Amino acid sequence: MSTSLADLRYFLNRMIGLFRRSVASLRTRGWQATWQRIRVHTRSLPPPQRAPLYLPPAEAFAPFEVPSSVEPRVSIVIPVYNHVAHTLACLRALAAHPPQVACEILVVDDGSSDETVQWMPQVRGLRYEVRAANGGFIEACNDGVARSRGDYVVLLNNDTVPQPGWLDALLETFGTTPAAGLVGSQLLYPDGRLQESGGVVFSDGSAWSYGRFESPDDPRYSALRDADYCSGAALMLPRALWDQLGGLDTRYRPAYYEDTDLAFAVRAAGYRVLVQPASRVVHDEGTSNGTDTGSGIKAYQVRNRGVFAAKWAPVLADHPAPGSVPTPALLHRRQRQVLILDELVPQPDRDSGSLRQYNLIRMLLAEGAHVVFVPTRREHGGAATEALQKLGVEVWYAPYLEGVGTWLREHGPRFAVAMMVRHHVASECLPLLRRYAPQARRVFDTVDLHYLRERRGAELAGDAGLLRNAERTRTRELAVMAGSDITVLVSDAERAQLQVDAPAVRVELISNLHEVAGAGAPWSARRDLVFVGGFRHPPNVDAMQWFIGDVFARIRAQLPEVRFHCIGADVPPVVQALAARQPGVEIHGFVPVVTPYMDEVRIAVAPLRFGAGVKGKVNLSMAHGQPVVATTCAVEGMHLRDGDDVLIADDADAFAAAVVRLYRDEALWQHLSVAGLRNVQQHFSLDAAQATVRRVFLE
Known part of the structure; x- marks a missing residue:
């Protein structure tokens, strides 16, 4: 791919900026601290590390215990029909890594003829519920939920292996996300590839498993997102909402499209359907019914697509046409998309600037915007990145982010607003935004007026060299403001300073953002x-x-x-x-x-x-x-x-x-x-x- 003048200017500005900041750092921090900062900017980036998948070893049956509570907050309903080895693997995973929340586990037997009948009663803490007659997946789920006692209900296939923290991540989403009605897990193949991070439904009722066969770490698939549907292999919703909707629609008996229909019903009731990739579940797809849609139970998938399309025809008319390739731009087309460019993702437990940025992001999400964060150093910020993803921020990092210019060339057209944080980042990125996102409002967040801080430090130290550096920073910072549509300041004092230094600049004030905790101890x-x-x-x-x-x-x-x-x-x-x-x-x-x-x-x-x-x-x-x-x-x-x-x-x-x-x-x-x-x-x-x-x- 050819390199544009904007890309060259970005690289040149970045190198010049790094040199200037290094010189200033030598005067204020010394050579050791400066060298460490240079190394951080120039080192190669390792791929992000997620915990390896937990897969319980296959072993002969022996009695064991699963989590249980007489007052469960969550009920996990597992419908089964034979395949006892899969059921045991699922239960052993729940036993090995018990959720923090109080829960009960119900295995709903829909007429098994294998060792399920002998082994399940020996699993301590398990509620083993046997149905009077085989009725299929939908009836087994409805029956199991009717017998449950929790405030929230989870449908979980028996051919799954829930990963540590999966259930708590689902439940937490209801507490942090307004109007959450149904939350599904990210589904993985046993080899670690992505099976599905939420589903996309086209206008004819056909569906797309978003991210299938790709890396679950890919930024497109690793953040909380509104989904058209979530697979019934692992999903959670409030029991009261389940009862309000009447459970799974029996017109889809024995199975297929009932989970998609449930998601559409949740949305029609005014709630959101979300996929939470922080909740990971391994799913051995096709264990129960295979993958051939031409015969057996799987053939109902084809029939039920027509049933679903007829039922939801008015809603589907607004969905993408069949053959469309789902992309972040397509999936978030109904939202105002806001891009944030900064060196690193915010770490709100480490500095006030990060806390301010983190709370600003929360405010934008609460207003319905889709926020995309691109760290120009391309680093995965570990827990800080994962915290943003759990909130619903699309965070990019190496190796999926090859370069800021390359990324903006593909994604720039989808943004209504692009915010650049700190003057050196803005100096580097302004040419790229003009070239690849000309429609976006350019917002420059100063965090503070750097030249004012540097000038005061130089005056306190009595250092003429630092004072000259401060004046050079002033020139660069004011140039960024002139190239931006809006400059965001944090204090009235800085606004008064800019009325003297740059009266033509459009200024808005967004100060520190805090939640009022209360009085504390006397x-x-x-x-x-x-x-x-x-x-x-x-x-x-x-x-x-x-x-x-x-x-x-x-x-x-x-x-x-x-x-x-x-x-x-x-x-x-x-x-x-x-x-x-x-x-x-x-x-x-x-x-x-x-x-x-x-x-x-x-x-x-x-x-x-x-x-x-x-x-x-x-x-x-x-x-x-x-x-x-x-x-x-x-x-x-x-x-x-x-x-x-x-x-x-x-x-x-x-x-x-x-x-x-x-x-x-x-x-x-x-x-x-x-x-x-x-x-x-x-x-x-x-x-x-x-x-x-x-x-x-x-x-």
Whole structure:
């Protein structure tokens, strides 16, 4: 495929940007940290690693136990007709990796004549239900659900091997996805190839198993998605909805198209039908009825297609024509598609910028948009990528993402909006978007004004070279704004700065996005001080050098029992060395869940001496009712007033005095706690940003 001028400009801009950032990093981080960052950008990418499939070994029958509960939340209904070896493999998988949720397992015997009758009663915890007469798959399912006791019901074929976590992933989807009505698993062949990640139905009633024979890791098939139907081999829905719909339609007896019909009925009732690839189930397709549609039970598949097409003709008229090849563009054609370009997927447990981006994505999904995330470094982000996929974000990565330009050449035309995050990513990607997605609204998310942060750091350090770098960053950042349709800022202070520096730029404000957690523990139950911030961010390194080196000893002189908890990834040696010399300082490094430190520590400190944007560490504490002592820089643009919402101090003596005063004064502490919660709700909550998000991305 030929390389366009836009592709060449992308490569050149990327190399120039990497060189410039490396030079700046040498001055601020030193050669070791800079070399590590260069290696990250240039290393080869391994393919993403998923857990190997669990397949229970074939062995002689011996009694065993499966999960069971007298008050199940989920009922797993397994219809069987002979093939006891498959049934045992399915049950052994459930026993080997029991779900976290309380469940019951019902094997509904539809007239087996093999060892099923002898062996199933010996499986402890199993509800073995024998039907009076053979009636086929549909009647066995309806009968089994009628005997179940759970709030949710799962239909599970006996020729399946559920993988660890499969059931909990299905159930979790109902809690995180609005209007979820039916959720199916990703089905795999025993050799690991994809059998189906949801189904596509064409206008004549024929169907397509999406992703058949391809890799289950392919980004097209590995994210939560609305599907036309999900196979009855493994699907979940609320028992109340099942009863409302009357179960599987018996006009399709004995089998085939009943699961497709159920999905259409769920949708007609106002609910969504979803496939959740985080739920993986191995399915030995064709065990019960073979694959030949010309004879036997399988022949009903052909007959029932006509029955289905006649029943749902008005709905099918809006479906793709037979022969269409399903693609992401086709499957999401009814949604507004939003592209996000950033170096890496957000890690909301590590930095406030990631939390803001993650919550923005959640807001877009809740508004019905389809979000596609392309990390320009092409890396699979492990758990962070999988978390986005479970929400329904189409995330791309190597080897399926060969290059940003190549990918945009194929996918660019489907986007209504393309958001570029941070100025160096935007500089690289703007030419590609102009060439391959000219119809898309170009949104530039600054995260913060980099040139403003760099300028302040240079002025604090008294470094003329850094000051020149900041001016070069200013030129590049303003050029990106000029090439974008909308520039997104995080604070009113930055908006005021741009009114001076670039008054013609269209600006919108989407600040930090937090959910208000609540007040946490009262003053009397709290103790100590805390700081939260990642140390790849130079302002945080400087803040801890100043606080631990100059401020904390003054606090300990008046509060000798107080401890200081320093939380954040990538703690540099200079901070660790300072902490080792200062009694009462505890360096925790990265902490996956910081909530206990927000809910149980008395005061948060934000001693930043330079920076820009809005400080997520301040929002995070206030969202938990934890008062904050901060510098003027740390609360810039956050609608906070000294003494009313926060305590502000900028020199070591004043900062220490403010901490000691707040630590001892319960009434002041309570006042600031309530005011901080109110501030987050009014200015930094998801509700506060909703109108702007709709205006930028959806109108």
